[in-house]
Amino acid sequence: MQDPAPPLATIAAALRAERERAGISIAELARRAGVAKSTLSQLEAGTGNPGIETLWSLGVALGVPFSRLVEPPTPAVRVIRAGEGPxxxxxxxxxxxxxxxxxxxxxxxxxxxxxxxxxxxxxxxxxxxxxxxxxxxxxxxxxxxxxxxxxxxxxxxxxxxxxxxxxxxxxxxxxxxxxxxxxxx
Incomplete structure (x- = not known):
C-alpha cells in the first residue's frame, strides 16, 4: 500500500485555530496530548509527518473531532473521486x-x-x-x-x-x- 501524504497545510491551520480557540499554548496542548512540543510546533508550521495516532491525541486534547484537524472547508457540492481525498x-x-x-x-x-x-x-x-x-x-x-x-x-x-x-x-x-x-x- 502506498504511503499517502497528509494534508499538512490544512492540519497546520486547523491545529493553530483550534489551539487558539481553546486559549492554550503549544506547550500546554503538547502536554495534554502526550506529544513533544517540537512535534506540535512542526505540525503548526506545516512540516512533519503526523500519523493518525498523533492527530487523534491532539483532537481529544482539544475536545474536537479528528476530522476538524484534517478537513478543509467544503463547498455546497463536493465530489471525491476514488483514490482522492485527505x-x-x-x-x-x-x-x-x-x-x-x-x-x-x-x-x-x-x-x-x-x-x-x-x-x-x-x-x-x-x-x-x-x-x-x-x-x-x-x-x-x-x-x-x-x-x-x-x-x-x-x-x-x-x-x-x-x-x-x-x-x-x-x-x-x-x-x-x-x-x-x-x-x-
Missing part, C-alpha cells in the same frame, strides 16, 4: 483512512473509507466521550470492535461499537476495505 496512514499498521465528509457543529459525524492490509492491527485509543463507530465492510475480511472483544466481519457485515474506549481494526485478507461513520455526541 488520506492519513497509521504509524504502526498498514491502515489508511480517507475522510469523505466531516460533520458540522450541529451534525457531529464523520465519514471515512478505511483501507486495511494484513499485518500489524490498528490499535486505536479512546476518542471523545460518547463517540460511536459504525462500520460496514465493503471487501475482504476484518476483525473490528472493542480491543477486548473484536468481531470477525466479512463483506456486507456491519458493526457498531463505542469509540470512546480502546478498539482495533485488523485486516484478515488482502485488499480489505470498509466504510466508517464516526458519531460524536
Amino acid at each position: 488520506r492519513l496512514s497509521a504509524d504502526r499498521a498498514d491502515f489508511v483512512a480517507t475522510l469523505l465528509a466531516a460533520g458540522s457543529p450541529d451534525r457531529r459525524r464523520d465519514l471515512y473509507v478505511m483501507e486495511l492490509e494484513p499485518g500489524q492491527p490498528r490499535e486505536a485509543e479512546a476518542h471523545l466521550p460518547g463517540s460511536v463507530e459504525h462500520v460496514v465492510v465493503a471487501a475482504g475480511r476484518i476483525m473490528a470492535g472493542p480491543a477486548a472483544e473484536p468481531v470477525e466481519l466479512a463483506a456486507g457485515d456491519y458493526i457498531s461499537f463505542p469509540g470512546d474506549a480502546p478498539h482495533r481494526y485488523e485486516a484478515l485478507t488482502a485488499g480489505s476495505w470498509a466504510v466508517l461513520v464516526m458519531e460524536h455526541r
Whole structure:
C-alpha cells in the first residue's frame, strides 16, 4: 500500500485555530496530548509527518473531532473521486483512512473509507466521550470492535461499537476495505 501524504497545510491551520480557540499554548496542548512540543510546533508550521495516532491525541486534547484537524472547508457540492481525498496512514499498521465528509457543529459525524492490509492491527485509543463507530465492510475480511472483544466481519457485515474506549481494526485478507461513520455526541 502506498504511503499517502497528509494534508499538512490544512492540519497546520486547523491545529493553530483550534489551539487558539481553546486559549492554550503549544506547550500546554503538547502536554495534554502526550506529544513533544517540537512535534506540535512542526505540525503548526506545516512540516512533519503526523500519523493518525498523533492527530487523534491532539483532537481529544482539544475536545474536537479528528476530522476538524484534517478537513478543509467544503463547498455546497463536493465530489471525491476514488483514490482522492485527505488520506492519513497509521504509524504502526498498514491502515489508511480517507475522510469523505466531516460533520458540522450541529451534525457531529464523520465519514471515512478505511483501507486495511494484513499485518500489524490498528490499535486505536479512546476518542471523545460518547463517540460511536459504525462500520460496514465493503471487501475482504476484518476483525473490528472493542480491543477486548473484536468481531470477525466479512463483506456486507456491519458493526457498531463505542469509540470512546480502546478498539482495533485488523485486516484478515488482502485488499480489505470498509466504510466508517464516526458519531460524536
